[in-house]
Amino acid sequence: MAKRIANADDLLGIRARARLIELGDLSREGVELALSEHLETTATEAEIASFVGRAEEAAHCAVILSANVCTAALRALAFGLATAPLVRVKASRRDPVLAELLAGELPSVELVYTLAEATANLHLGDELHAYGSDATLSALAPHAAELGLTLKGHGTGFGLAVIEADDPVEGSALALARAIVPFDGRGCLSPRLAFVAGDAARGHAFAVSLNASLERAGQDVPRGPLSDEERAELRLFLRTSELLGEIWEGPNHLIALDASAEAVTPAPAHRGISVVSASSADISRLLTPWRAFVTAIGSQKRGGPLACAASRVAPFARTSTLAAMQRPPFDGPVDLRRLDGQLTGTNTRSR
Amino acid sequence: MNREETSRTLHERVRSFIETSVTGSPTETFDSLACAIARFQAEHVPTVRAAFQRADLAPSELSESSKIPAIPTDVFRLRRVAAHPETSDVRIFATSGTTDALRGRHAFRDLETYRRGALRWAERMLWPDVPSLRLVMLACDEERAPESSLSYMLARFAERHQNGAWFWDGERLDTDGIVAALTEPSNVPVLVLGTSFAFVHLRDSLPSTLPLPKGSRVMQTGGFKGRSREVAASELRRAIAEAFVIDETAVVAEYGMTELSSQLYQRLGDDGVHYFAPPWLRVEAACPITLEPLSRGTEGIARFVDLANIDSAVAIQTADRVVVDDRGAVSLLGRMPGAPPRGCSLALEHALAAEG
Numbered sequence: 116m117a118k119r120i121a122n123a124d125d126l127l128g129i130r131a132r133a134r135l136i137e138l139g140d141l142s143r144e145g146v147e148l149a150l151s152e153h154l155e156t157t158a159t160e161a162e163i164a165s166f167v168g169r170a171e172e173a174a175h176c177a178v179i180l181s182a183n184v185c186t187a188a189l190r191a192l193a194f195g196l197a198t199a200p201l202v203r204v205k206a207s208r209r210d211p212v213l214a215e216l217l218a219g220e221l222p223s224v225e226l227v228y229t230l231a232e233a234t235a236n237l238h239l240g241d242e243l244h245a246y247g248s249d250a251t252l253s254a255l256a257p258h259a260a261e262l263g264l265t266l267k268g269h270g271t272g273f274g275l276a277v278i279e280a281d282d283p284v285e286g287s288a289l290a291l292a293r294a295i296v297p298f299d300g301r302g303c304l305s306p307r308l309a310f311v312a313g314d315a316a317r318g319h320a321f322a323v324s325l326n327a328s329l330e331r332a333g334q335d336v337p338r339g340p341l342s343d344e345e346r347a348e349l350r351l352f353l354r355t356s357e358l359l360g361e362i363w364e365g366p367n368h369l370i371a372l373d374a375s376a377e378a379v380t381p382a383p384a385h386r387g388i389s390v391v392s393a394s395s396a397d398i399s400r401l402l403t404p405w406r407a408f409v410t411a412i413g414s415q416k417r418g419g420p421l422a423c424a425a426s427r428v429a430p431f432a433r434t435s436t437l438a439a440m441q442r443p444p445f446d447g448p449v450d451l452r453r454l455d456g457q458l459t460g461t462n463t464r465s466r
Numbered sequence: 467m468n469r470e471e472t473s474r475t476l477h478e479r480v481r482s483f484i485e486t487s488v489t490g491s492p493t494e495t496f497d498s499l500a501c502a503i504a505r506f507q508a509e510h511v512p513t514v515r516a517a518f519q520r521a522d523l524a525p526s527e528l529s530e531s532s533k534i535p536a537i538p539t540d541v542f543r544l545r546r547v548a549a550h551p552e553t554s555d556v557r558i559f560a561t562s563g564t565t566d567a568l569r570g571r572h573a574f575r576d577l578e579t580y581r582r583g584a585l586r587w588a589e590r591m592l593w594p595d596v597p598s599l600r601l602v603m604l605a606c607d608e609e610r611a612p613e614s615s616l617s618y619m620l621a622r623f624a625e626r627h628q629n630g631a632w633f634w635d636g637e638r639l640d641t642d643g644i645v646a647a648l649t650e651p652s653n654v655p656v657l658v659l660g661t662s663f664a665f666v667h668l669r670d671s672l673p674s675t676l677p678l679p680k681g682s683r684v685m686q687t688g689g690f691k692g693r694s695r696e697v698a699a700s701e702l703r704r705a706i707a708e709a710f711v712i713d714e715t716a717v718v719a720e721y722g723m724t725e726l727s728s729q730l731y732q733r734l735g736d737d738g739v740h741y742f743a744p745p746w747l748r749v750e751a752a753c754p755i756t757l758e759p760l761s762r763g764t765e766g767i768a769r770f771v772d773l774a775n776i777d778s779a780v781a782i783q784t785a786d787r788v789v790v791d792d793r794g795a796v797s798l799l800g801r802m803p804g805a806p807p808r809g810c811s812l813a814l815e816h817a818l819a820a821e822g
Contacts, residue, residue, distance in 0.1 A: 347754030347767070351785060354757060355538040358516040359545060378544045378568055404568040 116220050117156045117189055120213070123147070127216055134212045135185050141299060141339040146185070148336050153297050154186045158445035165446035170197035173242040173265070177203045177233040179255070181247040182210035183301040183384075187449070191246055192217055192224055194448050198242050201225070205233040230258070239263035269450040272303035272410035273381045274440050275402070275432070276388075278321060279419035280312040285324050287415055290437035291388075292328035294413060295368070297441045299338050300384045303450050304411040304433070304440055307381035310393040310401075312421050315374035318392035319361070322372040326363040329386065333367030338386055348383045355380075356389070376401060381408075398424035410450050413440040472506050473549060473777055477579050480746065480773045484579070487745035488586045496748065500531035500771050503780040510549035513541050514779055531748060531771045532759055536783035539725045542570035549777045550575040559615040561724045572724050575777045577618070580727045583774045584619045585626055587744040591731035592623075592718065596655055596681055601630035602647055604660025604668060610636045615724055616687065620659055627657075639664055641671045648676045648710075655681030658710065661688040666697055669705050677711035683734060684710065687720040703738050714738060721798060725782050727774035730796060740795035746773040749796050751788050765789050765799065 119125040123132065128150065135146040158166070176199035178191050188206070192214070195202035203225045206214035211228075218226035227233050234243065243264045245255050252268035259266035276294065278287045294306050309325075311318045341349070349369055356362050356371030363370040368386040373379065375392070379401045382389045393401060402409070402425060409429035414422040415437060426434060431452045433443055443449055467475065479499055486493045507514040508525040517535035518525055528534065541547060543561075554575045561570040574580065593599055601624050606614060608621040624630025631647050633640040648656065656678045660668075665686050684706050697705070699719065707714040715735045722729040730741040730749070743749050750759050751766030760766040768788040771781050787799040 343755060350755055350757060351538055351540070351767075351783070354783065355540045355544070357520050358513045358537065358541055373544075376544070377546070380540065380544060380568065 116217065117154050120189075120216060121150055121154045121156050123151065127220075131212060131216055135210075138185075138210055138212065139340060140182070140210065140301075141185065142337045144336040145296075145299060145339055148297055149184075149186050153441055155189060155445050162444045162446040166193070167197050169447035169451075170194060171242070171265075173199045173240060175199050175201060175203070175237055175241040177205065177237060177241070177243050177264075179205045179230065179233060179243065179245040179247065180207050180214055181251070182207035183303070184298045185210055186213060186298075187246060187302075188213035188217055190445070190449060191244065192221070193445075195242075195244055196221075196223060198244070203227055203233050205230060230255075234258065234262060234264070237262055237264055240265070242267060245269065269303070269448060272408050272450055272452065273308065273405075274302075274304045274306040274411040274413060275409050275425055275429070276306040276309040276437055276440070277412065277414045277419065277421040277425055278309060278311040279414065279416070279421055282312075282415045282419075284317070284321050287437065288321055288324035289328045290415065291325060291413075292332045294437055294440040295329065295386055295388055296332045296336050300386045300388075302441065304443065305384065306411075306413060306437075306440055307384065307388055308379060308405075309388055309390045310398065310421055310425070311390060312394060313392065315392055318372055318374045318390060322361065322363060322370050322390045325388070325390065326365065326368075326370055329368040329370070330365050333365060333386075338367040341385060345383075345385050349385060349387060352383050352387060378404070381405065393421070395420040395424040399428055402428045407452070410452060411435065411440050411443070413437040469510055469549065470554075473575060476503055476506060476776050477576055480579050480776060481582050483773060484583050484586055484744075484746050488590060492745065496745070496771075496773070497529065497531045499773055500534060500748075500780055501528045503773065503776055504528055504531075504534045506776075507549055507779060511547060511779065513537055513545055513547050531781070532750065534771060534781040536752075536757070536769050536781040537779035538783045539570060539723070539785070541779075542572055542725050543568050546571070546573060547778045548573040548575075557618070558613060559618070559724045560613040562614070570724055572615070572778060579774050579776060580618075581622050583728050583744065583746060584622055587729060587731065588619075588623060589626075590744075591733065591742070592657065592683065592685055594734070598654065599627050599657040599683075600652065600654045601627050602644065602656055602658045603630055603632045604634055604639065604644070604658065604664035605632065606634050606636050607632040615722065616661070619722070619729070623657075623659070634660075634664060639667050639671075641668060644668060645672070645676065648678065653679050655679050655683070657683055657685065659685045659687075662686050662697070662702055663688070665702060665706050665709075669709050672709060675709055675711050682710065682712055683716040683718065684712070685718055685720050685731075687722060700738065721796075723784070725775075725779075725784075726770055726772045728772045739797055740791070741798060742795055747771070749788065749790055749794070751790050752783065754787075757783065762790055762792050768796070 119127040120131050122128040136143050176195045178195040201223055204214050205227050218224045241264050243259050244267045245252055246269045249270040252270045276291050311321045360373040370388055372390045379391050406429045409432045411433045412425050413435055482493050505525040508518045521535040555573045557574045559572045603620050606617050608617045611617040633644045703714055703717045706717045718732040720729055720731050721741050728747040730743045748771040750769045752769040753760055754767045768784045768786045785801055789797045
């Protein structure tokens with residue numbers, strides 16, 4: 116079914132595209148990129164075994180979806196079905212498209228639109244899978260606890276890119292731009308912070324190159340329209356960043372460079388990225404405040420000193436090449452932090 | 467004059483402004499003092515200097531406080547914002563947050579101006595009608611929480627009233643102690659002060675009401691900042707009034723933040739909606755997209771000019787949504803979506819969550 120949705124000539128693919136474009140979160144080109152290149156249509160047997168192995172058995176499972184990533188319903192529903200034979204899914208009111216299309220084709224998935232409907236008839240030991248912000252998950256936790264449900268929450272997170280000292284600047288910038296563009300940077304794996312090894316001049320050179328790459332990428336795949344709230348979020352970030360270093364603001368992206376960071380903050384979504392000059396000795400200090408939120412670490416090659424230092428701070432984050440950050444293997448939920456037992460400020464796994 | 471002498475002189479001018487403006491006859495204009503502070507900061511605080519450069523504004527040409535480039539609160543999380551070296555710090559206040567959150571820090575070279583302003587405005591807003599109150603604090607004492615600006619302020623209130631009991635030890639709220647303190651036979655009115663979350667927790671754990679003596683009042687501060695167990699402000703006010711068997715108009719909310727040195731309060735006997743700033747703190751709504759000032763009555767995000775922020779940044783841009791009416795009264799409408807959670811309630815809430 117995923118292959119049908121990914122296919123622009125299939126009826127399901129045509130309907131998905133039409134509805135997602137009408138929704139207006141992504142540009143027409145952004146919708147095409149998401150469906151044709153980032154919807155999971157293949158998996159190896161080993162990945163599927165891992166996927167199923169990460170699920171626990173329950174009699175019933177309800178899945179609460181958010182609207183950030185238009186393709187996310189597929190993997191979330193698959194994980195629900197790996198947990199229980201029948202899944203009730205509460206689609207996001209803002210973006211119900213994939214959930215509705217999938218539920219329409221899958222008899223074991225029931226589509227609902229309220230939390231009360233989703234959790235009706237769930238009992239002690241059943242599972243509630245929730246995708247959304249930490250605030251949403253915190254609000255759900257008492258409800259889940261009251262019903263005796265196991266809450267598996269997938270909350271606020273972001274991707275981290277690292278550029279090692281011997282990585283080529285231009286090639287790395289191009290690969291990072293390709294990871295930033297899908298879903299306009301709204302995904303929990305989307306890179307919103309990049310550490311660049313070397314001095315301030317190399318950080319600057321990387322930001323210049325990334326700016327050029329994002330400009331080109333924006334011509335091919337323009338960013339979707341921003342709401343006033345999203346524009347405001349970007350504006351405050353820009354105002355903060357311009358006092359600390361340099362900024363590059365394009366029609367479709369925003370880069371903030373801090374070459375002498377005492378502390379770091381990830382950029383807002385919507386194709387924002389914070390670029391920070393750092394050495395492996397800086398990583399622990401800079402990344403520790405954010406360790407609970409790092410879902411993915413991307414680097415050009417395995418085993419570099421920055422990547423290793425980052426993985427030590429955020430050991431449950433997925434690791435991949437920069438280009439593959441938004442294409443995680445189909446081996447479990449996208450966000451592995453909570454399932455692998457990491458404790459965060461928000462308790463998202465409770466019984 | 468060198469940096470320290472200039473700072474000292476500015477502190478003296480602001481203290482004089484505080485003492486005289488609170489009675490309605492300030493020694494100088496708000497704008498002239500704000501601009502003098504901004505010029506000092508442009509010289510000695512790198513982020514303020516950068517803000518002037520970005521605004522293409524020469525500090526020497528500054529004549530209106532509304533033109534001072536505002537420093538976003540997030541800058542306090544990412545850089546030291548101070549006109550003095552770390553060796554001159556007498557205190558650093560830090561934003562509360564969960565253990566892993568990146569905290570904003572506000573360094574002080576001199577706390578006397580802060581103390582003076584906090585007391586003068588509290589005298590006007592919290593105890594304008596009584597000479598003395600019994601203080602019950604649902605907060606951590608200053609020794610346990612040296613980085614809490616709230617604890618610092620409450621400690622100064624306790625000094626002023628020559629009494630005060632603290633019922634939060636950093637890990638749990640001492641409900642039994644609060645009940646014991648508030649059921650002591652006494653006709654002296656009580657002022658109960660604490661964070662919103664502490665009041666919610668107290669209300670949840672009280673077996674019955676705790677009637678307070680006549681003239682008693684409550685100051686609650688800090689919202690829930692997108693965290694769990696949010697309670698609407700009106701609901702919390704009603705719950706507090708019911709718990710202590712006092713009129714709702716005796717429950718006033720305070721608005722303060724680590725990045726500011728001055729506070730806003732609701733008025734005793736008022737509607738529980740509007741906050742009022744002291745004469746040494748100006749609040750404007752700024753357009754969230756352009757950050758330009760908006761006309762009175764229009765919703766925007768709060769921009770503060772706080773004369774007591776002498777050694778850091780006198781103009782601060784927050785992500786808190788507000789409307790400022792023609793009287794200068796401020797309605798708080800919550801945080802802009804996407805803004806990171808922040809606030810006094812968080813440290814307490816985090817610990818209480820850990821208890822469970």
